Amino acid sequence: MESWPPGGSGPAEAGRRLRDLRGADLAASASLLSGAGAEAGCSAPAVAAVLPAGGSGERMGVPTPKQFCPILERPLISYTLQALERVSWIKDIVVAVTGENMEAMKCIIQRYQHKGISLVESGVTRHRSIFNGLKALAEDQPNCRLSKPEVVIIHDAVRPFVEEDVLLKVVTAAKEHGHNACEVFTCPEDGHLGFHVLAVVNNAAVNMEAAGAIRPLVSTVISPSVDGCLDHSLERARHRASEMPQAFLFDVIYEAYQQCSDYDLEFGTECLHLALKYCHIKAKLIEGSPDLWKVTYKRDLYAAESIIKERISQQICVVMDTKEDEEHVGHRLEEMLKNELNHVKVTSGRDLQQIILEQCYNFVRVNVMTSDFEETQKLLNMLEESNLSILYPVVVISDEQKLQESLRHGATIIAALIKERNSGLIGQLLVA
Ligand SMILES: Nc1ccn([C@@H]2O[C@H](COP(=O)(O)OP(=O)(O)OP(=O)(O)O)[C@@H](O)[C@H]2O)c(=O)n1
Numbered sequence: 001m002e003s004w005p006p007g008g009s010g011p012a013e014a015g016r017r018l019r020d021l022r023g024a025d026l027a028a029s030a031s032l033l034s035g036a037g038a039e040a041g042c043s044a045p046a047v048a049a050v051l052p053a054g055g056s057g058e059r060m061g062v063p064t065p066k067q068f069c070p071i072l073e074r075p076l077i078s079y080t081l082q083a084l085e086r087v088s089w090i091k092d093i094v095v096a097v098t099g100e101n102m103e104a105m106k107c108i109i110q111r112y113q114h115k116g117i118s119l120v121e122s123g124v125t126r127h128r129s130i131f132n133g134l135k136a137l138a139e140d141q142p143n144c145r146l147s148k149p150e151v152v153i154i155h156d157a158v159r160p161f162v163e164e165d166v167l168l169k170v171v172t173a174a175k176e177h178g179h180n181a182c183e184v185f186t187c188p189e190d191g192h193l194g195f196h197v198l199a200v201v202n203n204a205a206v207n208m209e210a211a212g213a214i215r216p217l218v219s220t221v222i223s224p225s226v227d228g229c230l231d232h233s234l235e236r237a238r239h240r241a242s243e244m245p246q247a248f249l250f251d252v253i254y255e256a257y258q259q260c261s262d263y264d265l266e267f268g269t270e271c272l273h274l275a276l277k278y279c280h281i282k283a284k285l286i287e288g289s290p291d292l293w294k295v296t297y298k299r300d301l302y303a304a305e306s307i308i309k310e311r312i313s314q315q316i317c318v319v320m321d322t323k324e325d326e327e328h329v330g331h332r333l334e335e336m337l338k339n340e341l342n343h344v345k346v347t348s349g350r351d352l353q354q355i356i357l358e359q360c361y362n363f364v365r366v367n368v369m370t371s372d373f374e375e376t377q378k379l380l381n382m383l384e385e386s387n388l389s390i391l392y393p394v395v396v397i398s399d400e401q402k403l404q405e406s407l408r409h410g411a412t413i414i415a416a417l418i419k420e421r422n423s424g425l426i427g428q429l430l431v432a
């Protein structure tokens with residue numbers, strides 16, 4: 001098992017803090033199980049994620065496994081990692097990749113500055129890859145910064161649009177185990193996830209130690225007979241598509257994987273089913289958003305690209321020469337752009353660092369006083385230093401006079417360039 005980056009200190013430090021807090025949680029749970037403690041307790045579970053990323057993406061029909069296919073010049077898996085990394089209470093992310101792709105994965109982690117990622121070798125099936133990830137979390141290995149979490153999230157590397165709220169919902173549901181009712185909160189100081197144990201709900205053993213996202217079925221599921229005819233069909237309204245993420249008490253899912261048959265590991269496709277079959281755990285089902293779908297076919301790459309473009313093209317910053325120009329040209333341009341984009345900010349440059357920090361990916365530099373690219377170059381340097389473009393391609397449009405002649409026309413061109421993000425236009429001088 002390899003840890004990447006080697007000796008990274010930030011996530012390990014955070015993990016230690018959470019482990020200390022876990023002690024309090026275990027004590028609260030223990031007193032509840034013994035029937036003694038109905039009073040409120042407070043705890044923070046250690047949460048880790050396992051990302052199976054060892055598939056070959058046959059259905060996509062391209063030589064590169066789909067998790068490494070570029071979307072806006074960045075590999076798909078990097079978007080998924082970013083989505084999980086943003087969630088401060090996920091302390092470790094274990095990614096299962098093939099030995100063949102191990103180096104490529106390390107390069108992606110380095111290039112896009114992903115933190116707190118550990119790599120394990122994947123297996124020949126998705127279940128085997130997940131099992132390898134769980135083993136890495138379960139085993140206390142020397143020189144390994146991972147430790148066993150209380151809750152583990154399983155999420156496909158090829159579902160890049162997972163949001164914090166659905167992760168929180170599945171983790172909360174998985175943690176609502178035994179007889180306890182919990183209230184979840186995020187600590188305002190360090191962003192860790194906490195739970196107040198509210199009360200003993202009842203005496204029935206409702207083992208809800210697993211949860212997964214679901215979606216309504218798009219098409220009806222039918223079962224064909226061996227001669228290729230319809231055998232029976234399922235009532236669509238009564239069935240759901242199982243999506244990801246899913247969350248489990250770590251001990252439950254690890255036990256299920258240890259107990260399950262070779263047949264399950266070879267042909268199974270549903271982790272929630274393993275928890276039910278081998279640990280008698282009924283999973284809580286959580287309604288997920290349509291964006292949770294799994295990138296599977298080539299057309300899904302185009303759909304993913306459109307979603308990303310849509311998300312990053314809504315905010316634009318118009319950088320003017322001077323305060324006076326900001327008042328005149330800038331605000332007139334702002335009015336025009338507001339018809340096309342959600343957030344338009346006009347500045348003469350003083351708060352540019354802050355705007356960059358807020359991760360705006362679109363800039364228009366309007367040169368009223370100067371007629372060379374000096375100021376545009378300064379803006380480009382600033383953006384380069386900020387590393388913004390590592391995550392998404394930044395669009396910078398520079399204008400001298402032309403734009404001011406026809407603001408309406410200019411605004412239409414600007415909005416089109418930002419939404420289209422055609423890499424072929426990078427570095428081109430466009431004359432309207
Ligand atoms: N041996 C495998 C097979 C799949 N996966 C991962 O499991 C997730 C979901 O599986 P799926 O969409 O079926 O991926 P592929 O097996 O790559 O696709 P296909 O079935 O089209 O070959 C993907 O992130 C995939 O990389 C894995 O880690 N190890």
Ligand SMILES: O=C(CO)[C@H](O)[C@H](O)COP(=O)(O)O
Nearest residue numbers: 126156242243244269270271
């Ligand atoms: O659908 C799923 C729900 O459990 C899993 O996310 C998984 O993607 C299934 O894998 P495969 O496509 O290899 O059958």
